[in-house]
Amino acid sequence: MPSDDLTPLMRQYRETKRGYPDAILFFRVGDFYEMFYEDAEVASRLLAIALTTRDKNSPDPVPLCGVPHHAATGYIAKLLKAGRTVALCDQVEDPKLAKGLVRREVVRVYTPGTLIDPELLPPTASNFLAAIAPGPRTAGTGYDGLGIAAIDVSTGEFWVTEAVGDQAEDRLVNELARLEAKELLIPQMPDENLPTCLARLKDVRLCREPRAWFALEEARGLLLGHFRVHTLDSFGCRGMTLGIQAAGAVLRYLHETQPAVSLDHVRALNVRRPDDSMYLDSVTIQNLELVRSLGAPGDAEGAREGTLLGVVDRTITTMGGRLLREWVLHPLIDCRAIRSRQAAVGELKERLEIRVQLRSALRHVQDIARLSSRISLGVATPREVWALRQSVAAFPELHRHLLLLDSPFAKELAKSWDPAIDIHETIEQALAPDAPASVRDGGIIRPGYHAGVDELRKASTEGKQWIAALEGQERERTGIDSLKVRYNQVFGYYIEVTKANLQRVPPHYTRKQTLANAERFLTPELKELEERVTGADLKLKALEQELFEELRARLARETPRLQAMGRLISTLDALAALAEVAALHRYVRPEVDDGHEIRIVEGRHAVVERLMATGEFIPNDTRLDLEDHRLVILTGPNMAGKSTYLRQVALIVLLAQMGSFVPATEARIGIVDRIFTRVGASDNLAGGQSTFMVEMTETSNILHSATWRSLILLDEIGRGTSTYDGLSIAWAVAEFIHDPKQLGARTLFATHYHEMTQLEGSHEGIKNYRVEVRERDGDVLFLRRIVRGGADKSYGIHVAQLAGLPSPIIDRAKQVLAQLERANRDSTAPVPQEPLPFADATLPAPHPILEEVRQIDLFSMTPLDALNRLADLKRRLSSEE
Secondary structure, eight states: OOGGGSOHHHHHHHHHHHTOTTSEEEEEETTEEEEEHHHHHHHHHHHTOOOEEESTTSSSOEEEEEEEGGGHHHHHHHHHHTTOOEEEEEEOSOTTTOSSSOOEEEEEEEOTTSOOOGGGSOTTSOOOEEEEEEOOBOSSSSBSEEEEEEEETTTTEEEEEEEESTTHHHHHHHHHHHHTOSEEEEEOOOGGGSOGGGGGOOSOEEEEEOGGGGOHHHHHHHHHHHHTOSOSGGGTOTTOSHHHHHHHHHHHHHHHHOTTOOOTTOOOOEEOOTTSSOEEOHHHHHHTTSSSOTTOOTTOGGGGTTSHHHHHOOOSSHHHHHHHHHHHHSOOOOHHHHHHHHHHHHHHHHOHHHHHHHHHHHTTOOOHHHHHHHHHHTOOOHHHHHHHHHHHHTHHHHHHHHTTOOSHHHHHHHHTOOOOHHHHHHHHHHBOTTOOSSGGGOOOBOTTSOHHHHHHHHHHHHHHHHHHHHHHHHHHHHOOTTOEEEEETTTEEEEEEEGGGGGGOOTTOEEEEEOSSEEEEEOHHHHHHHHHHTTHHHHHHHHHHHHHHHHHHHHHTTHHHHHHHHHHHHHHHHHHHHHHHHHHHTOBOOEEESSSOEEEEEEOOTTGGGGSOTTTSOOEEEEEOSSTTSEEEEEOOTTSSHHHHHHHHHHHHHHHHHTOOBSSSEEEEEOOSEEEEEOSOOOBTTTTBOHHHHHHHHHHHHHHHOOTTOEEEEESTTTTSOHHHHHHHHHHHHHHHHOTTTOOOEEEEEOSOGGGGGHHHHSTTEEEEEEEEEEETTEEEEEEEEEESOOOOOOHHHHHHHTTOOHHHHHHHHHHHHHHHHHHHOTTSOOOOOOBTTBOOOOOOOOHHHHHHHHOOGGGSOHHHHHHHHHHHHHHHHHHO
């Protein structure tokens, strides 16, 4: 449509939309946000709202849909969930004062990584916007360094790190897995030059931004200007280039998408070093189900069910929950820091009364981190500021309880405590206790705080009584019983006197209008009263809003104090939560040291035991070291508990290094720098990778990334290929990991290859363990106890029976197995040709492939794997004909 044919309003819309072509434009018109053209068609479908048209009589009507401005947040949330972004275009001048078309500007762009609205944010998880700055490419296909920066606008947390070396891309993916960033900024470049690891990222919105945003000098200048410093060295950024480039891009993106949002609450740039915490890769985070259960949808609340975080998170505050999640994903590797946390958890566990009182006081504390950010951003509502007052009111009581604790960690928290009494008094004096959710609703300021508000409020509520009283006074003063005080929009308030009583009108009355039977007058007193009464509501709301904004600005200057207290209270909450879990679930304090022994007595799986009745879970011991128990070969039937045992050992180590108590009767943990897992089978069909390829890729990553201080958990390596290939690979991997000259890491190696048990006899430091099984009257009982020695059976048929396969199949399988076992014992003996109950066919003569078929573990294979294996066997048989 030519611009000349557009109305002024639609021309303004088109000009605004031109700057935000990829966003749904919410265009404020009166009390609605309206969408036009393609935006209206898309939004009406995604939001399930009516699609209509503007200018219905026009030959070319404009598609239109709209939502009420006061309910916009809910609709924006739906569009964000559908993968869209929203540009909010507001009226930036009062329509009553506007000359011609009301001026409108985009005041905010809603994107997944820049949210600050409580309704749009996950309460117990951070909401990160991240950026990566690739360094020079190596001679191969990868990068020798990557800078990573991330910010949570809702709290002001801003940090940066760098990944270098040939593992840089893997470290990037693993860091982003822990972050669960909602948006990732990358520089514009040809696809073939992008880091290949980006293809492995899920549930993140990739944004290609101009390469100039990532330029070092521009990024450094932007950061220096924001923090008002002359150097970034004070933040620990000396020598960083890629990290600074990424941080600059993050800041530039926020300036571009949030033009009306202040970032004054972002007051520091924290540097994360790769060796600050235990290294957890994305596969391990997923396999151990640390914060998200396998198969859970992206942001579902139920994603925490069945996870380690779901068990240990008994925090009271949402900010405490976010911190505990951080602890789960970043276990400590410094013994002193671990023991300091342990001591605090232990004291809170033992001192029940203090713990109960602390947790009770914490219930009055809301999300100070996000509340203070919203105050600093200038978007906090009166009700949110009152919530801050209620939170701050709990500070003294929390401090009193904290002073009763003796652990060094608790004493340090108490020493750094800020009672914030002045902040509490400031809000208490200014704000009404029943403060509304919106500044437009009035009733914000407490009576007695401001004389002007009190007078306007009195005028608003008592104006009619004042007018009636004045009318009575004037009747009494003049003796005119018919005198009336009236109002119209032309003159405002006036005194009306009939012509019969004009001789009684006092000289100070000023004639305003003459009518047929009466005259209208004004008096100075009436004029003064009119000024006090007329528009009192509007004046009151405007003054209250002005005073509230002054209060908010005053509180914004206290943001650093509030942020510091938010961190202290989050820490106290997380420690008390771990103590609560330890007390409720019979956890013990592990001994953590710089040695290499992992010894666990009667360890339990923290998550699985909570899903079972009390006392039903079977505990097990564990011993790993760098001497005679460097590598444990674990055998046993499927469904007997091997995978659960592997995971429970990892979770106990991880909990111990979080500073938590652990589910065991005794534990000694020699510091682990990294935990690696290769557990479970899955096809990466979208990436064109089979189960075996995924398995080998993950195993390769472990072998290249682990150190002798690492803990490695391997489950059924080699099962995705032919038996002999798989056994050979598993054998070689075990030898490589065990060999101190190669790796020498502490390892639990679960396998269905019974031949692997022969390693114990030929390698010092390898020990065989098995899951104990008891046979009775043809039935098998899985005892789920880990004992010394190797298993000699797989019990696959019994597992199939438990899985519910029809009994004729089970009977047939037993007969085939018996005949194969006899044939295997004497490969030269003829195979018995016994008639089968429901088949005339007899077994074929022995063949080498039979042994391979016999060892196939069907229940650990995907349908795709089974078909691939069958095709391979058929090809090999055909080649022999």
